[in-house]
Amino acid sequence: MDPNHARTNAARRYRAKMGGSHRAAIAAVREDRRAHQGKNNAAQRAAADAPVCPELVHAVAHHIEVVCRQFHEMLLHQYAAHNYTDYARMVLYRATDAIEQLHLLVGILVADLRDNGVPNRQIRRFVQAGDNDEIDQFITKSARRQLDGLRGRPAPDNDRPALDFAYPIGKNIRERTGFAQPRIEAAIEAFLTALYGPVGDDAIDEQPEGIRSLALTSSRLVYTDDEEPI
Structure with a gap:
């Protein structure tokens, strides 16, 4: 539906319920939509800023x-x-x-x-x-x-x-x-880090000690000192 038609229909319903002029009804509908949009934007910001689950x-x-x-x-x-x-x-x-x-x-x-x-x-x-x-x-x-x-x-x-x-x-x-399979999952993360390097400069420093240690050890088995990615 065209946004203007939707707004006009909403204004008619508002006017039928609350009375008043068509212009006042349009203004009230716009204000309600701005408030609703504000709530939606706040919810979206909260979701975006939430910590990783x-x-x-x-x-x-x-x-x-x-x-x-x-x-x-x-x-x-x-x-x-x-x-x-x-x-x-x-x-x-x-x-x-x-x-x-x-x-x-x-x-x-x-x-x-x-x-x-x-x-x-x-x-x-x-x-x-x-x-x-x-x-x-x-x-x-x-x-x-x-x-x-x-x-x-x-x-x-x-x-x-x-x-x-x-x-x-x-x-x-x-x-x-x-x-x-937590142990296998951790090993896969370590081996992939050893092969392809960390994603981002600080990523490997954020990994748990066990994964980081295994990644460094595994990398030395695959690459020379001059080649290793981590």
């Missing part, structure tokens, strides 16, 4: 661990494949599994951003989407259920499929048990 950090680490496991199988199948089609079969199985895993992670983060009042225009920029429909495609039932488990919300009704582990996986990530 540790559960979401753990969720990112978990999904990276799962994808790394799939990449590992893709690399090693070159030694086990009987022929070209067997090799392509396994690589494609694991590649599409990895895509699905990353799609799920994006859906979890996008749903959480929406829950915290971050506007769609900002989310579209984050996920490089052209419209809101593209954003909606990320927010699957599995993404919602895993986010509920991650955020400690009540378990969903028992209408979910028996093999849908999204909620318990989210709960495990939150509690650092079960499906979560």
Whole structure:
């Protein structure tokens, strides 16, 4: 609907309820919208300035661990494949599994951003989407259920499929048990830092001592003193 038409219709409803002139009704509608927009802007600023949620950090680490496991199988199948089609079969199985895993992670983060009042225009920029429909495609039932488990919300009704582990996986990530693999996640972070260096000048100084130490040790095994990235 055209914004002017929407404002005119709102003014008519206001005038029918409160009386007064059309001009006064238009002014009242504008003032109400400014106040509402001010509240929305305040909520958005609060969401933007909030500290990083540790559960979401753990969720990112978990999904990276799962994808790394799939990449590992893709690399090693070159030694086990009987022929070209067997090799392509396994690589494609694991590649599409990895895509699905990353799609799920994006859906979890996008749903959480929406829950915290971050506007769609900002989310579209984050996920490089052209419209809101593209954003909606990320927010699957599995993404919602895993986010509920991650955020400690009540378990969903028992209408979910028996093999849908999204909620318990989210709960495990939150509690650092079960499906979560904290030690492997930490090792992957250390090894990736050793290979590619820290992101930002101070990043490695902010890492936990165990991860930082393992990253430095591993880097010396891969690079010479002149080459090592950290």
